[in-house]
Amino acid sequence: MFTDSHCHLNFPELVSQLPAIREAMAQAQVTRALCICTTLEEFAGVHALAMAHDNFWSTVGVHPDNEGIAEPTVQDLLDRAALPRVVAIGETGLDYYGMEDRKGGRSVADLEWQRDRFRNHIRAARACGKPLVIHTRNASDDTLAILREEGEDGPGNRAGGVFHCFTESMQVARAALDRGYYISFSGIVTFKNAQELREVVAFVPLDRMLIETDSPYLAPVPYRGKTNNPSYVPWVAKQVAQTKGLALEAVAEATSRNFDTLFKGVAA
Numbered sequence: 001m002f003t004d005s006h007c008h009l010n011f012p013e014l015v016s017q018l019p020a021i022r023e024a025m026a027q028a029q030v031t032r033a034l035c036i037c038t039t040l041e042e043f044a045g046v047h048a049l050a051m052a053h054d055n056f057w058s059t060v061g062v063h064p065d066n067e068g069i070a071e072p073t074v075q076d077l078l079d080r081a082a083l084p085r086v087v088a089i090g091e092t093g094l095d096y097y098g099m100e101d102r103k104g105g106r107s108v109a110d111l112e113w114q115r116d117r118f119r120n121h122i123r124a125a126r127a128c129g130k131p132l133v134i135h136t137r138n139a140s141d142d143t144l145a146i147l148r149e150e151g152e153d154g155p156g157n158r159a160g161g162v163f164h165c166f167t168e169s170m171q172v173a174r175a176a177l178d179r180g181y182y183i184s185f186s187g188i189v190t191f192k193n194a195q196e197l198r199e200v201v202a203f204v205p206l207d208r209m210l211i212e213t214d215s216p217y218l219a220p221v222p223y224r225g226k227t228n229n230p231s232y233v234p235w236v237a238k239q240v241a242q243t244k245g246l247a248l249e250a251v252a253e254a255t256s257r258n259f260d261t262l263f264k265g266v267a268a
Helices: 018-027 043-052 074-081 108-128 140-149 170-178 195-203 230-244 248-262
Strands: 002-007 030-035 056-060 086-095 132-137 161-163 182-185 209-211
Touching: 002 209, 002 230, 002 248, 018 030, 018 230, 030 043, 030 230, 030 248, 043 056, 056 074, 074 086, 074 108, 086 108, 086 140, 086 161, 108 132, 108 140, 132 140, 140 170, 161 170, 170 182, 170 195, 182 195, 195 230, 209 230, 209 248, 230 248
Parallel strands: 002 030, 030 056, 056 086, 086 132, 132 161, 161 182, 182 209
Antiparallel strands: none
16 A cells, blocks of 8 residues: 655664564555665665565665765666666765765865766666666755756656655755656654645645655654654655645555656566
8 A cells, every 4th residue: 555665674773673574564554665775785685675575676876975885887787777676776866964064074066976976877777767766965956957967857868766855945846846756755744843844745746756764764753763664654644645635545545656657667
């Protein structure tokens, strides 16, 4: 019934509890999950989850904030994207959050390597015809500009994809939708201080929306502060339904159908 479009089940705090998590997913009617890759080094583990379980799929990508790891070439991404049950390129994008404390006082200009990495992911996605899973944090202008420069700004031969764990403005949501992208919402939409984000939820058409946990992070209310897992994604759907004045079942069905449409090659 529910689909978690973005989770990190290979992370230690989740993979060690996988049987219990899978049982909790079944109890919560969460029938599918997309396991997201954030480094080439972890790809084998992420892919193994998808190969071992018929309701898991995987991506291949390197998160923009990861440093000191293997830098992906377009061919690196294409080789892995060709494997069974790999349905997307990412998580990729740009992250300019915490330039002082998290990035050692560097400037945006110092992060050209992030922009180069993002371009490689876009080019791989276009070459293999698989969608992008985009992470953008405090970097929406450059994210949108690079997508445009790489040809991801309208109809035609574009990869498309999803802006995951969306926390940006209404203007950014509109720009993403105009480019043909989907928008995915996480447990953040349940947080008390997220009213502006709920206004974005109200704006985004249901047929362009996904839901996710981004687990083990961002557990929704009433589990906020705990380790997140895919069985909690119905709480995201519940908030979406409440915000849009829809039945919970309608949100579950639409977001699962959108998952099928975007990530070609998955099955119910």
